[in-house]
Amino acid sequence: MVDEQQVRRILQTVKHPKVQKSFLDLGLIRNIGVDGDTVSLTLALKSENSPLRKGLEKQIDSVLRSLPGVSHVHMEVTALNPEEWEKIFPPPAYQGIARVKQIVAVASGKGGVGKTTVAVNIALALAGQGLRVGLMDADIYGPSIPIMLDLTGTPEPLPDGMIRPFDKYGLKIMSLGMTAQEDEAFIWRGPIVDKMIRHLLGNVQWGELDYLIVDLPPGTGDPSITIAKAIPSCWILMVTTPQKVALADVRRAISLFRRYNLKIIGLVENMSSFVSTPGAAPLNIFGHGGGERLSREYDLPLLGTIPLDLTIRSSEDRGLPLIVAEPESPTATIFQGIARMIRNVPGASCSPASSQ
Ligand SMILES: Nc1ncnc2c1ncn2[C@@H]1O[C@H](COP(=O)(O)OP(=O)(O)OP(=O)(O)O)[C@@H](O)[C@H]1O
Ligand SMILES: [Mg+2]
Numbered sequence: 001m002v003d004e005q006q007v008r009r010i011l012q013t014v015k016h017p018k019v020q021k022s023f024l025d026l027g028l029i030r031n032i033g034v035d036g037d038t039v040s041l042t043l044a045l046k047s048e049n050s051p052l053r054k055g056l057e058k059q060i061d062s063v064l065r066s067l068p069g070v071s072h073v074h075m076e077v078t079a080l081n082p083e084e085w086e087k088i089f090p091p092p093a094y095q096g097i098a099r100v101k102q103i104v105a106v107a108s109g110k111g112g113v114g115k116t117t118v119a120v121n122i123a124l125a126l127a128g129q130g131l132r133v134g135l136m137d138a139d140i141y142g143p144s145i146p147i148m149l150d151l152t153g154t155p156e157p158l159p160d161g162m163i164r165p166f167d168k169y170g171l172k173i174m175s176l177g178m179t180a181q182e183d184e185a186f187i188w189r190g191p192i193v194d195k196m197i198r199h200l201l202g203n204v205q206w207g208e209l210d211y212l213i214v215d216l217p218p219g220t221g222d223p224s225i226t227i228a229k230a231i232p233s234c235w236i237l238m239v240t241t242p243q244k245v246a247l248a249d250v251r252r253a254i255s256l257f258r259r260y261n262l263k264i265i266g267l268v269e270n271m272s273s274f275v276s277t278p279g280a281a282p283l284n285i286f287g288h289g290g291g292e293r294l295s296r297e298y299d300l301p302l303l304g305t306i307p308l309d310l311t312i313r314s315s316e317d318r319g320l321p322l323i324v325a326e327p328e329s330p331t332a333t334i335f336q337g338i339a340r341m342i343r344n345v346p347g348a349s350c351s352p353a354s355s356q
Helices: 004-011 053-065 082-088 115-128 190-202 222-230 244-259 290-298 310-317 330-344
Strands: 029-035 038-045 072-079 100-107 133-137 166-168 171-175 209-215 235-240 263-274 302-308
Touching (some): 038 053, 053 072, 100 115, 100 222, 115 133, 115 171, 115 209, 115 235, 115 263, 115 330, 190 222, 222 244, 235 244, 235 290, 244 263, 263 290, 263 330, 290 302, 302 330
Parallel strands (some): 038 072, 100 209, 235 263, 263 302
Antiparallel strands (some): 029 038
C-alpha cells in the first residue's frame, strides 16, 4: 500500500519550469489524499486555461502511477485569484524604487493632524544629516506638498518613459499635484487610485535613495492599502494629536496596518502643547499624553512630540518648510531628533556612510 509520504516524495520531482521549485513546495499541489490505490489532489494554476495544464496533468499522473500500488489518480484543477498568485510569485520590484533602501510612509487616523508637515520636515532633516532622500506625495485627494514646498511646473518625462522627480532643498520630490490642475477635484476611487499610486512607485526615477518618505492621505483608504500591498517592506510612521478622538482613529489605523503585516516605526505626537511666548508655561490645548499612552499600549516608540508652533504654519504658507525657514529653532531641533530616532530603529537604519 502506498502512503502519503511516498506520494509527497515523488511529487517533489514535478518542478515549475520557471522557478525550479516543485509545485508541491510552491503550494500549488494541495489536498493530497490516498485511498487504497487511488491518489487524489488539487492542482492550483494561474488560470484553468494555463498553457502548463496539459503537460502537468500528464507528468503528475505518470509519476504517481510509477509508484507501486497506485492505479488511479484524481486531479482537480483550480484557478488562483490574483492576490494568491502574487503571494506565490511576487511581481518584480517596482523599477522606480528598486534602489531605495528604506520607505517610510507617514499616516494618521484623522485628517489635518500634521502628516504632511511631519513628512516634509523629517525628509529635510534626514537630508540635512547627509542622507539621500525622496518625498512622494501620495495624498491624491488633496496633495499639499507642491504648496508647502512652493513647487510649480510639470514633471519631465525621460527618454525611457520614466519621470524625473523635482529637486528642491536637496530632496527628490514627486506629487500628483504636479500633474493635476489645481482646481481639479480629486475624486478618484478604487482602481484608479491604485493605478496612480503604482505609477508614482514604479514610473518615477527615484534612483539611489536612503529614504523615501511617503505622505499618505488621512485614514486607511485605498492609497494606504495599495502602498501596503505594493511595498510589504514599507514602514509606517503614525502621526497623532493628543486628544481622545484622534487616538481612537489612530488605534483603528494601527490595527489595519498590522493586519497587512506592515511594520510601524513609531509615533509622532503633533500639536502637543502651545507656548505663547518664550518662557511661558506650555498650554495643552488638545489634551496631554496621548502619544505616550499609545506608545505604551502598542509597544511602539514615541519618536517625538512637536508643539503647536506658529512659525510652522506661517512658513509653510510661504512655501518654506520650518527646517528651511528656521533651522535653529527648538521645533526644527525636534524634527532633527525624530530623524535621528528613525535612523536608530533596528532594520530602518541608514547612515551617510552607506550612501557613498
Ligand atoms: N505643530 C504645528 N504647529 C502649528 N501648525 C501646524 C503644526 N502642524 C501642522 N500645522 C498646520 O496645520 C495644518 C494641517 O497640517 P498638515 O497639512 O501637515 O496636516 P495633514 O495631516 O497632512 O492634513 P491632511 O489630512 O489634510 O493631509 C497646516 O496649515 C499646517 O501648517
Ligand atoms: Mg497632508
